[in-house]
Amino acid sequence: MRATVIGAGVAGLACAVELAERGAAVEVLERNASLGGTGCSWFAGGMLAPWCERVSAPPHIVALGDEGFAWWAERYPGMVRRGTLVLAHARDLGELKQFARRTEHYEWLDAEGIAGLEPDLAGRFEHGLYFKEEAHIDPRAALEALAERVRRFGGTIHFGIEAGHGATQQGECVIDCTGLGARAVLTDLRGVKGEMLHVQAPDLTLTRTIRVLHPRTPVYVVPRGGGRYMIGATMIESDQASRISARAMLELLGAAYALHPAFGEAEIVEIGTGVRPAFPDNLPRLTRRGGTLYVNGLFRHGFLAAPALARRAAEFVLEGREDPQVMH
Amino acid sequence: MLTLYDVPVRSRLLLGTARYPSPAILTEAVKASGAEVVTVSLRREAAGERAGQAFWSIVRDLGVRVLPNTAGCHTVKEAVTTAHMAREVFGTSWVKLEVIGEEDTLQPDVFALVEAARILCAEGFEVFPYTTEDLIAAERLCAAGCRVLMPWGSPIGSGHGLNNLFGLKALRARFPGVPLVIDAGVGVPSHAAQALELGFDAVLINTAVSQAADPARMAAAFAQAVAAGREAFLAGPMEPREMAVPSTPAVGTALLR
Numbered sequence: 001m002r003a004t005v006i007g008a009g010v011a012g013l014a015c016a017v018e019l020a021e022r023g024a025a026v027e028v029l030e031r032n033a034s035l036g037g038t039g040c041s042w043f044a045g046g047m048l049a050p051w052c053e054r055v056s057a058p059p060h061i062v063a064l065g066d067e068g069f070a071w072w073a074e075r076y077p078g079m080v081r082r083g084t085l086v087l088a089h090a091r092d093l094g095e096l097k098q099f100a101r102r103t104e105h106y107e108w109l110d111a112e113g114i115a116g117l118e119p120d121l122a123g124r125f126e127h128g129l130y131f132k133e134e135a136h137i138d139p140r141a142a143l144e145a146l147a148e149r150v151r152r153f154g155g156t157i158h159f160g161i162e163a164g165h166g167a168t169q170q171g172e173c174v175i176d177c178t179g180l181g182a183r184a185v186l187t188d189l190r191g192v193k194g195e196m197l198h199v200q201a202p203d204l205t206l207t208r209t210i211r212v213l214h215p216r217t218p219v220y221v222v223p224r225g226g227g228r229y230m231i232g233a234t235m236i237e238s239d240q241a242s243r244i245s246a247r248a249m250l251e252l253l254g255a256a257y258a259l260h261p262a263f264g265e266a267e268i269v270e271i272g273t274g275v276r277p278a279f280p281d282n283l284p285r286l287t288r289r290g291g292t293l294y295v296n297g298l299f300r301h302g303f304l305a306a307p308a309l310a311r312r313a314a315e316f317v318l319e320g321r322e323d324p325q326v327m328h
Numbered sequence: 329m330l331t332l333y334d335v336p337v338r339s340r341l342l343l344g345t346a347r348y349p350s351p352a353i354l355t356e357a358v359k360a361s362g363a364e365v366v367t368v369s370l371r372r373e374a375a376g377e378r379a380g381q382a383f384w385s386i387v388r389d390l391g392v393r394v395l396p397n398t399a400g401c402h403t404v405k406e407a408v409t410t411a412h413m414a415r416e417v418f419g420t421s422w423v424k425l426e427v428i429g430e431e432d433t434l435q436p437d438v439f440a441l442v443e444a445a446r447i448l449c450a451e452g453f454e455v456f457p458y459t460t461e462d463l464i465a466a467e468r469l470c471a472a473g474c475r476v477l478m479p480w481g482s483p484i485g486s487g488h489g490l491n492n493l494f495g496l497k498a499l500r501a502r503f504p505g506v507p508l509v510i511d512a513g514v515g516v517p518s519h520a521a522q523a524l525e526l527g528f529d530a531v532l533i534n535t536a537v538s539q540a541a542d543p544a545r546m547a548a549a550f551a552q553a554v555a556a557g558r559e560a561f562l563a564g565p566m567e568p569r570e571m572a573v574p575s576t577p578a579v580g581t582a583l584l585r
Contacts, residue, residue, distance in 0.1 A: 056349040102541055190351075190382030215485060236371065237383035280386065282350035 012177035014310035020153035040274030071307035191239035196232035201266035219255035344534025361547035449473025461495035487515025517553030524557025
């Protein structure tokens with residue numbers, strides 16, 4: 001079977017890997033000149049946090065995400081499985097209680113427990129939730145690893161190619177993973193803008209994803225290694241990636257500084273914005289239109305849900321199996 | 329029936345559209361609430377190149393009347409500009425006017441509010457000002473041309489309910505002919521019922537529904553509370569008394585030895 005995958009974001013590359021591993025002759029067409037470019041995968045947090053996501057997503061996101069750990073571990077050596085630490089400042093304890101009521105698979109920590117996990121946070125927080133089975137990956141390194149794997153299994157990736165949607169493609173099957181690019185066909189897709197920062201904070205050592213809950217400006221910090229941290233991310237109903245707003249940057253940095261003052265001394269290495277593709281229920285879908293299978297709407301669950309969706313896409317394309325939970 | 333700027337409205341529950349887990353859940357919540365008016369905030373950055381179009385379409389498709397708001401504005405100029413954008417995007421002269429004066433409590437700056445209301449009313453807007461229970465501010469807003477007032481119950485999103493009952497009752501008594509919509513601070517349906525029992529005309533809820541574990545179910549609960557509160561007001565609640573009054577006459581009951 002020859003398969004054409006359009007789009008080399010996390011959805012496209014995960015599908016390409018799944019298909020190639022199962023013996024398909026895979027060709028990936030990517031509009032940008034290289035991995036990254038304008039796609040939102042490049043600016044993702046890379047959190048594999050299905051149990052935390054349960055706070056605003058239905059249980060099947062947890063199930064999809066849970067499949068991802070083993071998948072990533074096998075295909076990307078850099079996965080760090082040290083859990084997620086969810087914190088709130090003293091006056092926001094209610095946020096933490098609410099988060100705890102709506103999630104599971106965590107343990108409550110006191111100040112000592114928090115300091116035990118992250119010594120640099122000693123004395124800064126009284127209460128926290130520890131989701132110890134969660135993980136994080138570096139999205140850019142992970143995308144590179146997937147691209148490499150596609151090639152290793154005989155696939156090819158062509159950059160700088162704009163493919164028509166659903167039009168005549170060479171492969172026997174076409175999998176479209178173009179995010180908002182597929183909007184002409186998937187008309188209920190919308191964009192949700194996210195803004196993020198990369199900072200270099202050499203004085204600080206955090207080893208796992210930290211989420212700080214706040215009624216207005218929740219923030220997460222994901223360590224990228226070598227003193228670099230990703231700080232994210234806003235959620236704005238907007239289709240334009242444009243640039244970061246001053247307010248968003250103030251809020252992200254303010255929240256990071258409140259997490260630890262060492263962020264005040266950090267250097268800002270990069271500012272990024274992306275637009276997440278989302279359906280009205282904010283849940284990912286596989287959609288068949290003509291001869292094309294669309295894998296889209298991964299919203300803020302790209303790295304979390306891509307493995308499970310790719311598996312289902314491959315099962316559909318190669319074996320005709322449909323999972324009604326994700327198939328529309 | 330409640331009329332807001334000459335528009336008859338059957339449901340006394342108005343719903344905000346911010347911070348739902350997803351637009352699909354927002355849609356369910358609006359249906360479950362029976363609300364006929366929803367507020368939507370216009371982020372200026374999203375309005376610029378119509379970048380928020382997709383979400384606004386979802387709001388328009390709810391099939392209810394849209395009351396755009398100027399949430400997050402801190403100055404008269406910002407609020408007026410946002411109102412202009414909102415009129416263009418939603419094709420309505422209604423605007424819920426918010427001018428925030430203080431970051432922590434998000435308390436309205438009533439001085440700037442009166443000024444912005446004066447400008448917008450003169451331009452033909454039908455202004456729903458988000459204000460405090462302050463009587464003088466309310467008078468000035470009415471003098472500026474407002475025909476609906478939206479006093480806070482307590483700070484936005486705080487869920488503390490009706491914080492200053494004395495002040496709110498005084499406001500109700502002082503403006504018997506002006507529709508008063510309790511905006512902000514309502515946390516649970518009993519708060520909403522209380523507002524209606526006191527004779528307020530309607531309540532506007534956002535966070536209490538959008539941040540509930542099951543927003544649609546909470547929206548339905550608020551709808552019942554609002555209906556109950558209104559019925560109770562019309563039924564004429566009893567006055568509290570300082571002593572117990574037996575509901576069954578004591579005369580004639582058996583004496584047990």
